Amino acid sequence: MTEQSSIAEQARALRDQLNQYAYQYYVMDQPTVPDHLYDEQYAKLVAIEAAHPELITPDSPTQRVGGLIQEGFQKVVHDVPLYSLNDVFNQEEIIAFDQRVKKALGDQVTYVCELKIDGLSISLKYQEGRFVQGATRGDGTIGEDITENLKTVRSIPMTLKEPLSIEVRGECFMPKSSFVKLNTEREAAGLDVFANPRNAAAGSLRNLDTSVTAKRNLDTFLYTLADFGPLEVSDQYTALAELQKIGFHTNPERRLCQNVEEIWAYIEEFHDKRSNLPYEIDGVVIKVNDFSQQEDLGFTIKAPRWATAYKFPPEEAQTYLEDIEWTV
């Protein structure tokens, strides 16, 4: 083997190892390697790439730091629209939703409940397993191309575990700890603070300087494929497991519910747990689990008939700010 190819081999091996560590850390929430070992291997890759820039690849972990100053954001037309959800606010409305669903489908319906992450809707496109485009939801049909910003979000895979050409949708959010740290720094620097993590995530993602995005510790939970074609999945619960298997961060609190009682128990459980979660939620999304049943129900002009979003009462607005000493 020549010197050059062994260097290229070293770079590829380091890249793959570091990307696998990142998958374990950001997607599986199971750190497998002490930070100093990660840092050592990262430094080796940086050194090789500095000496041999031609070996830098788009999925190298060294490309996550951003540094591109963009003029503006291009528009992206979503092939499959990103619909919004109809909101419900109490148990009676959930019972009515369940009755409408069963009127159309019969009694054999299973639901999947997911936490409603209070972030920014994003759509991610992959071609043969490589990340090619990321966009905001926008008005559901036209969004903004924020591909370069999303490349700095560590939980978004630059290459999938399988060479799939797919489009996935989910939420990009700022964890509460990152939000408090950011506002503390901004306060100390005499800058305006962000009102809530959702605004902070939006401001960080839609920043023309990607090195700013890279420093904001954004995270993601993906929850749906725009088309299920390439993956053999027939229901939402399985789809979430598949999304995780191919490389995406999914929210672990999802639960299959057989009836309104189980849905309501899930809602009460996470209403109580809400303030202890490391990210903000503003409710629970209830979905018919089976995809063929989702298809039977279809969509209205603006929302799916097979899903609804239960919103927590507003007066419980997040009060986690009280646990830090604000400089007076």
Ligand SMILES: NC(=O)c1cc2c(=O)c3cc(F)ccc3oc2nc1N
């Ligand atoms: N914020 C969320 O955590 C969240 C949001 C949506 C949607 O907006 C959504 C919109 C649709 F048209 C269909 C399914 C959806 O599923 C969703 N699932 C989630 N977990």
